[in-house]
Amino acid sequence: MRLRPPPLLAATPLSHFDGRRDNNFTLIRLVFSLAVLWGHAWPLTGSGFDPVSRMMMPGTWIGAIAVTGFFAISGFLVTASFENRPWRDFVLSRVLRLYPAALAFFALMILVLGPMLSTLGTGEFFHSPQTWSFALGALLLDLRTQLPGVFADRPFGDSVNGSLWTVILELRCYGAVLVFGLAGGFRRRAVANAVLGAVLIGGYWLQPYLPAIGVAPHHNRQFAYFVIGSLFWINRDHVPLNGPAAVAAVLLPWLVWGTPLFPIVLAFGLVYAIFVAAYLAPHVDLDRIGDFSYGIYIYAWPIQQAVWRPTQSPWENGLLASAIVVPLSIASWYGIEKPALAWRRRRR
Template sequence: MSPIATVSNGLARGRDNFLSLRHILAGCVLVSHAFFVFRGADVREPLLDETGLDLGQHAVNLFFALSGFLVVQSLERRGVKAYARARALRLLPGLVMATLFTAFVIGPIVTSLPLGAYLRDSATWRFLVDIVPRFNGHATLPGVFEDQPANEAMITIWTIKYEIACYALLAIGGFALLRRRPAIVLAACALGFALMSLPSRIVLPDAVHSFARLGMCFAFGVGAWLYRRQMPLDGRFVIGGVLLSLALARTTFGLPVMILAECYGALWLAFLPTAWPGGALSIVGSEMAGGPGLVKAPLALLAGADFSYGIYLYGFPLEQAIFQFLQPSSPWLLIVQVLPVVLIVALGSWLLVEKPALALKSRRAVGELPQSAPVAEGQTS
């Protein structure tokens, strides 16, 4: 019997599916929120009744798991100062631009107020602060989407505060400490598991429950890197996780077990030796960028392109705007209508904002030592 592959073996192959997974997960969030846009707070988004979490929440769980796996590598290679700079450059420029785009491009187009009144309204300017630094996903703009089932403009940004908290805890804890005592991350994962397994009569504040869930996923990803030489990558464990989740579905352990099982499944998929459709554009761009002149220039733009953050940030406000103007008859039609628009805007965000910001990471401060090449960090580092 051949030995079971580990995460280290997957890394050694030098090619992975993280980019594809990020695109697919961002698409899942877009799909899930189309139902919320269409029906408002009373909607039952896909998978909610069957699993206790909707499709978008499942996708966010996996975003956090993959993020933990990738960013801990950045901390190991670069140190705390460069790590913090890299995190800020990845999150903030795209978020700030998406906020400005929503407030001053989408807002004036869809608001029921005259343009002058919209710009003079203090709520327009308060929206900017509600998004950054408050990360209030329920923030609204004056006269914008006020007659629709959902009134929010940028609902997806609520997760960013939890991501920043995870980044900060990882930096404060210090990677050196984690390397000496890697079991600390297992304890963090176990704490999240325990909080999520509390009996239903114990009601946690929403913020605590959300951080327990997302923090557990992030800790899983960090742990997968720290224990990469020991952690197996085997489809049989994925099947086992599914079966265990089903067996415990009616217990208080069912939800956290399911979440950890899907986190493991995502890591397994990330290292399958195949290219997924979600990364197809980037792969085609990389392979054909050296082709004939008429093909080379546009396809070179797609080489390594990561649309996932742009899809995540712009998807909801564009869904809201498309819903207002085109009034689709179903959430699925809304998805079809909004997808090409989102992809174009996300590409613009990548080329004009995110990619140039990421390039700043390579500008080392005076006296900073050169860093080794990334192992599997990808563009979300």
């Protein structure tokens, strides 16, 4: 018999949902991936920022909320994954989640879209050192965003995929969980809280000096959200989920908007609201259809660049890109991501 989520007015410990698959994480990730696509439609067409983001700036913008939300969910689920399976299986799961789709993306860009969209001839394109430098980006170790002669005339010139830095940072977060877990950091809640709390506090004050975590100094905020998600897992017995509390958590940051407290209050309020939406809101079972968020995320930027035309409006860019990116993401899920995950399950 299918379990029904507790009423929104109840205060239910987050740990109550351990092992439950009837959650809304797939839906939330899908919304976040589309929010990134539409959030980028304005800057990629040289139109500044979307109207919603302009109301929130300089504190945050819609793309930042979506990306940091991704990292909070990932911190929670990836920490749970490490705790609930052997470390070798954890490593295999993480590799198969990121690399197959990423390798397909790089192959498509280098072998098909790159030569098609480049202002260089095919021979010159494939003989360019920049092409094979970009290919090394498929290792997800550092950021490579340029292909020779591709997108040079766009408002974001020469940027083939400005979103890939988050995938690289995601991989580094996986590595951090692995190292911390193998060192026994998750065995005692007090130790894990002390260490991860120190990382949060130190990262807040030392952010410009921690480039090893982020791809660039100002990208460490996403790592902080990953840590917060991990802390929610570690302390799940002591995190009561409640609907009215989630509404308050979303509204509270705006009472300190424009102050140094805003990013701190926003981080914890947003993460709390995400978990309430995931577990207490009515379940929308997208898992039976597929998880298309990763494909949308990695293909959105290059497709938006490809469909750009002078004087194009952000709305036109977003609509055209969505019409191409969504089918691409579905093909990525059914042709690459789902078979890779199915192979992992068979191996287990």
